[in-house]
Amino acid sequence: MYKNFFSGLIFGIAMCLSVFANAQKIAVVNIQAAILESEYGQSELQKLENRPDYAALVVESQSLIADVQALDNEAQANSSNWSRERLAEYNRQRQFIAEDLQVNNQRIQSEREAAVRQINQTMNQRALTALQELIDEEEVTLLLQESAVYHATEEHNLTPELSVKLNSQ
Numbered sequence: 001m002y003k004n005f006f007s008g009l010i011f012g013i014a015m016c017l018s019v020f021a022n023a024q025k026i027a028v029v030n031i032q033a034a035i036l037e038s039e040y041g042q043s044e045l046q047k048l049e050n051r052p053d054y055a056a057l058v059v060e061s062q063s064l065i066a067d068v069q070a071l072d073n074e075a076q077a078n079s080s081n082w083s084r085e086r087l088a089e090y091n092r093q094r095q096f097i098a099e100d101l102q103v104n105n106q107r108i109q110s111e112r113e114a115a116v117r118q119i120n121q122t123m124n125q126r127a128l129t130a131l132q133e134l135i136d137e138e139e140v141t142l143l144l145q146e147s148a149v150y151h152a153t154e155e156h157n158l159t160p161e162l163s164v165k166l167n168s169q
Helices: 002-023 031-037 040-052 052-081 085-136 159-168
Strands: 026-029 142-145
Touching: 002 031, 026 085, 026 159, 031 085, 031 159, 040 052, 040 085, 040 159, 052 085, 085 159
Parallel strands: 026 142
Antiparallel strands: none
């Protein structure tokens, strides 16, 4: 008898929670992604990639990667016949190139982060205004930052709609 009572009680609570959850509009958003996916964000990132100094850094990184691969291929093919001195020279060369590549990649990352910061600063207020409009239009009762959510379906994600709204402002 108690088993049936508790089963019924649990079922009733589950039904109430289900009805409550269905009455709520829950959504997630990634404001930064929406800004970067907007036409303005894409345009500014393209400007960065087209800058001669930035493009030179990217080409230099690609060249350094090719140099490391060539050294590694040579070592793989011939290292069994190398003397200790030749092996030490290979290790030094590879280390110098790897260090140059790391510094170069840090410069690229720094340039990109600076561009992203500038884009976000320029678009932040517009994004917040557009997001509030979306919240009102979609009648969202709970909005979460996308990165704080373990799983959300596409129908709960407002990021694409926010990006579109930013393009129309």
